[in-house]
Amino acid sequence: MMQILGLYNYWVFAILLMTGIYIVISRTNLIKKLIGMSIFQSAVFLLYITLDKVEGGTAPILQAGAPEQLYSNPLPQVLILTAIVVGIATLSLGLAIVVRISEAYGTIEEDQIREMDS
């Protein structure tokens, strides 16, 4: 039973990952696709932060009076901090492109845009 509880994070990661991918490939609305991409990124963050937890540890801020304190791993947190900010940078650029597409074609549904182009 503890084995299953210890793996629940990874299963939620798998489900969120695939939900994000499914939104990107099956919905035709461009903004919905961007939202699906951000869900996909969040699932990857969940995986990395799950890896950094140590049982009985605490946040990796060194406390002066307790030399025997166990700390969680700080390295995945640094990577994910970078990744979150890069994610929002790409999201804002994607939204700017969608706004220009909407003004040029009048719609943001992918199949209608493809029809207008061909």
Place this chain on the structure above:
Amino acid sequence: METLLDILSWALLVVGGAFVFVGGVGALRMPDFYTRMHAASLTDTLGTILVLTGLMLQSGISLATAKLLAIMMLLLFTAPTAAYALANAARLSGLKPYRTGGNREQ
């Protein structure tokens, strides 16, 4: 004295939790937007005050109590304003309230 504080904070936390639960059920089961907003705003005010007061009694006189007080002030300022802004926006865009026995306009 310790047990009195403990019992008091337990009572506050349980009653606060009950109000939050009532607010959640109301937000799901009420018939239209305005009544749902009314139920959900119960969580913002009464639930916040009771739960945070219970936590403040638990932590005694320390820095944590001051921080909890600041959080309570922030929530009491912002959450009812947000509820007001939502209801006002709905009213201005023409959403009509629910009337029994007749048109139920969405």
Place this chain on the structure above:
Amino acid sequence: MVTFFGLFVLTLLVITAIGILRAENLFAAVMLTGLFSLLMASIFFILDAADVALTEAAVGAGVATVLMLSALALTSDREQQQRRRHWIPIVVVSVTTLLIIYATFDNPRLGDPGAPVHQHVAPWYLSETPRLIDIPNVVTAILASFRGYDTLGELFVIFTAGIGVLFMLSTDTERSPLTLLPNPDTEGLRHHQVPRIIGRLLVPFIVLFGLYVQFHGEYGPGGGFQAGALISAGFILFALIEGEAAALKVLSFRVLAGMITTGAFLYVAVGLAGIARGGNFLDYSVLLDDPIAGQHLGIILIELGVGLTVTGVLLSVFHAFAARRQHS
């Protein structure tokens, strides 16, 4: 007890993701995405990642929701009905999910101290930070000093995204936000007293809290990115209440462009100063006579640079969306 709360929040995450999948009204989908980010921030906090939780809450649940809403205001509001079922994507996605779940049975259990990820570099960082850099927050020490190159690259990614958005949305000069002259009487929440008064009360406190997070990043969770997101959230609140014209008078595009370039330039200047004093690029130990004081100075300066650039970029992106005139 905490594990049960964690399991509950994880289940809520999956339910919210499926809700986003099925929401046809894009406005509802964006609101659910904000809720998703907030649940992610609570999970990060339960898993002992305090810095990451603060960043996700400030950036994901705050700024991303506002950006998506302002983009929605410029495009349409509803998604069209999906007319046919997509069998191939459903089958591919389900098979891949089952494969990943099968592969996770070999993973280390959550919290296992003997897992390979805790063995090599991490104990070195945890033990050497008091000796080499002497600040309590190990995450800031790694981000700003041990792995300073990565943070420089990330700063330039944000810089590029800001420039890209301003290019995209300002080439059409009659709608461009850079040539905006809106009517001050019809903008903002002029006639709604309650949000205006409360908002005006809150803006100075939000900016003050952002500055606290910026300078306190070495002693607790915080740092440049979170501070940038918080300060820009304060100014976005001001812009929503008082209108775009008043907000652009307070911090015009020229000032924002100055902030963006000053931040990036400051970071690179600190790196080059390391070379000028005889060390490597981005080596802070040679900036002052005492290596630990040099490290402190270097970290404060680059965090300041990061905070300036992130504030500038997030605010200019918001103004580029919000001040764009609707097509008739």
